[in-house]
Amino acid sequence: MKISVLSLQGDFAEHAEYFRKAGAEVELVKSADKIRNSEALVIPGGESTTYNRLMKQFGIIDALRELKEKGVPVFGTCNGLILLARSAKGEDPDYSLGFLDITVSRNAYGRQRESFEADISLLIDGKNVFRGIFIRAPKIQEVGPSVEVLAKLGDEPVLVRQGPFLGATFHPELTDDTRIAEYFIRLAENKGKI
């Protein structure tokens, strides 16, 4: 299974390493053509305003819309989650492409001094603890009926899935715990069904 990691900006190298550790073949992609031909795509953390401008400039929005139409598995963290959401407070309305029926609020916990680490409950394969790294993180505010919540910080959803699309408000790629990468690889291998 080849996982493509969008490498326009952000912590794409950490994602690449995270998925390699989980056993996947990884390719960095940043041209519209390569994105269009991805079997599975990861959208990393980074700055959404930077992503928004680069995506408009280099025709990447259409390539992502095609992936959505085709149901190609996509995993977004932080910035990537904002892009996958239906809408995001504090961000250009054009940026959120509606892969996931959720609304989010950008930088919802505050500035960097409010960034935090905490244990979250991971609801994949039973109930387990996972270390959540939240950096100027967004918050998921509304979750549609067909969205499954896969991890929670207290009562807040922080990892959600809808069909082949997966999104996290935190950064699993900044830990050595590859369970979430393994889950996405499984999702990708099963063409979005699990």
Added chain:
Amino acid sequence: MEILKGTFRLKVGLAEMLKGGVIMDVTTPEQAKIAEEAGAVAVMALERVPADIRKEGGVARMADPEIILKIMEAVTIPVMAKVRIGHFVEAQILEELGVDFIDESEVLTPADEENHIDKHGFSIPFVCGARNLGEALRRITEGAATIRTKGEAGTGNVVEAVRHMRLIQKEIRELQTKRPEELYAEAKRLGAPYEIVKWVAENGRLPVPNFAAGGIATPADAALMMQLGAEAVFVGSGIFKSSDPERMAKAIVDAVAYYDDPAILAKVSRGLGEAMRGVDVSKLDEKELLQVRGL
């Protein structure tokens, strides 16, 4: 539920999110807006850009908190600000204001010629300049979460940033060729703790992100630094001292994202107007160099 803030992982984590991006010097909220709209991943709030500090002289200090707060209100991207080397009270003030990143910078007039700030004690990350591996590792030991080349700020001349980036990479490659028992002498030579020297020898990179700064003035300069191994780029005077800052800012953002694609670099480099005038670093007097501050 236990919540931890200000951990080293969170500090380095923010720097990871800035990779592949451009951090732009701004002196007003209006400039900050232009930078954000152009796609900057962060802005550096300061009173004067390095080219003006160089020209006007005097003591260069942390910017007025009033300006920093206005810039923080103007944009949603992370805001950085500079403190003088060793001036931990300026750093305490910036932490209190809630800036996202502090640059302990040789561009400002040093407040302490012996000691840098103990950066471990702060909850927000620091970036520090380095000309070589020894400086880089000493700053990391003090708690820096990111290293950048010093270059020679305010010159619009990339030659020193290239020298510093090449030297750091070369010294890392040389460490990798050493036998284990030789690393003790290397630690002594570098003036850095053995543990961190050993880590670099084993991993072939710095333990924190490695950015480029100092004299970057064009999209080609920015892409050059990226191809030499920088993970992100700071542009100081290069944007707002050019004839068309908005276009220059966008072009540099594009060039950093697509630093390895000459077709895109050729396209974004066209018709940008005049880059900042710049100075020949070799014509500068030793006393005018900023890079020799804070070793």
